[in-house]
Amino acid sequence: MFTPEGMTRVLIAATKSQMEPVIRELYRQHLFHIEEFVEKDSKEYEGYRIGTPLPAANETSRELIRLRGITSSFGIREDEEVPVSQKVKSSHLREVIEKELPLLEQETEELLAKRAKLDAQIKEYEQKIETLRPFQDVPFDLSLLRGFRMFSVYCGYISKSLSLDVPHEIFSADTKKGKFVIIVVQQKDRAGVDQALPEAQFQAVPIPDEDGLARDRIGFYESQILARKGEMEEINRKLDDIRTRHRDLFLACHELLSADVEMAEAPLRFATTGRSFVVEGWVPTVHLERLKEGIHYATGGKVFVYECEPSEISDVPPTEYHNPGFAKPTEMLMDVYSRPRYTELDPTLIVSIIFPIFFGIILGDVGYGAVLLVLSLALHRFLKGEEARRLAIILRNASISSIIFGILFSEIFGFSLPWKPLLFSRHLNIGGHAGGHGPDVTGLMIMAVWIGILQITLGRVLGMVNHARQDHGSHRVKAVLANLGWIMVLWGILLMIWASFSMPFMPDLTGMPPIGMGLNLASIGGLVMIVTGVLFIILDSPLEVVELPTILSHVLSYARLVGVGLSSVAIAMVVNFIAIGLIIEPQLESLTALGVIFIIIGGIVLVVGHLLNTILGMLGGALQSLRLQYVEFFTKFYKGGGRKYNPFGMKKRFMED
Amino acid sequence: MAEAAAVAATEMTVEMVKASQLGMKALGAGLAVGLTGIGTGLAEMAIGSAAVGATAENKDIFGLVLLLTVIPETIVIFGLVVGLLLLF
Structure with missing residues (x-):
């Protein structure tokens, strides 16, 4: 396990x-x-x-x-998720591959080739229309623009006025791109024209190799394109037909x-x-x-x-998870970090229990929990693909825990349920008529710190087990002792704090008999534990001493369970106050036509605000509790880096032997 | 001006002092959360951009870089803890 x-x-x-x-x-x-x-x-x-x-x-x-x-x-796509009603016998499939498939492939290839050809033709016609387009208002045969020996023909757009001092004939038409001109001059006068044209910012246009009126030719090509497109549609329809009829066959053959x-x-x-x-x-x-x-x-x-x-055996075996069904989806979260090595403890089961609890503590609200539960069930039903479904199950577990903690915290969409919080109160004093004691921040903080102390201690214990399993010789003893040292320092510090201050929800050791130098029995015990612990740590690796402050920072890091949770409660209450207290309630006192609109606006603010907070709560709850596993918990014992067990063969979706 | 201030000073009641203290507490809490938020933001900026770049090269390290990116988050959490303890 x-x-x-x-x-x-x-x-x-x-x-x-x-x-x-x-x-x-x-x-x-x-x-x-x-x-x-x-x-x-x-x-x-x-x-x-x-x-x-x-x-x-x-x-x-x-x-x-x-x-x-x-x-x-x-x-x-080969990995396409399709419902498989009946698996095909592989012997039958082989026959199909030999006889039917080549015919199908040939048919498809022919259709595809035809379609490509039609496509090329359409492109060609479109090109021709493009070259004809400038000439569409020209009222004479295009063949009259070519084939002169004594004359030169210029076609193109000008954007400034043109003055030619040589004998010429000119046709001009105004278009969107500028003035389109066709100029015919005698060969001998070309030099003059070549000089004048750049001044009018002349842009030459090639003369199309067509006979007849440009407008007629454009019409002709357009009708050709239409006909080709019709043919293409026919081919596409045939291809679609093949696709729908034979998709499963293609996938099975594949x-x-x-x-x-x-x-x-x-x-x-x-x-x-x-x-x-x-x-x-x-x-x-x-x-x-x-x-x-x-x-x-x-x-x-x-x-x-x-x-x-x-x-x-010299190399490490590949790793395949071995967990009860309940913890299976959490394997995904483990893979995101790193798969455990074969010799290592696999913390999947622990994470699969603690992750939803942390999520619930952060987003402890019956309303949000119910919304997320419905969302996760819907996702599980409609999403395809193993990973997405696993994610939906993780979200489902988390939202159930969120509902349970919502009942304990007595919260629904920022309102309070008809009973007093069974755990600590997270109700803030927000809104005009707010009263009461406000949140029990001290209690919540100490709860978070306790969770931190326990999880970190668990992490160190697992670290001892891991080192005992994996290491050899003197290093093994040292590494196990170092982990024990970390636990001793942590609890030693706690003992000293308890001996000096009395705090709610923590043992009060201030009453112990004093021994000397302002220290009592408990603080002396704590001091001894700290010194021994530090010695154990130094024995394994002296450099680790610089990490000692992390004991404090990692434990306090669990305060995020409270901090992020309270901010989520605050947003919910603020949304309620703005929507109901500030917009809806004043209108209800004396209802007017304008008031109804305000009430609707208030309703929208309420829904959008809570929607936003649901998303924020889900992201915050998931990321923060995941981070506590990854950073604060795993760093105590978990290395990861295992190879995936990848057996030779495949999961058959479409065929059977 | 000086006269007015003198009058105000003489009329300072216990309620006013309490309210003023509450205001200072709220300011302190706001500063604690806001400044640590900026600190976290600055720290995560560089890590985050490097993390996205690294993930684009190799998707397998996503978990690791997510972890590295959220490490400075502790700073703002401490700010939040201080803020909450100040207020309540």
């Missing part, structure tokens, strides 16, 4: 003729985490070599790439081919000789027998399966 799944190192060796059945069986079982074989990189190395892919690899990958081309053109490729390429992770192969990897110890039996059965006992002894 507090440790990851136990793993056993397994070595499988056989002749190459057994390679395929072994791969197939390992893939089917989806249990074996392959340790990749790394070839020694020296020239004279003679030994195992990396294996070569199975013969079918090439063709299967080619087929897979082709299928991926098709699915991506349909916009089908799954089968990916599996085939992965199996065919597995030998790249094996160590091989001319006639045999060896593969090493990890398997959860509880499933070891199943793996062995499966391989034995699949190969008729022609394979050697060997369980490695712990002394023969």
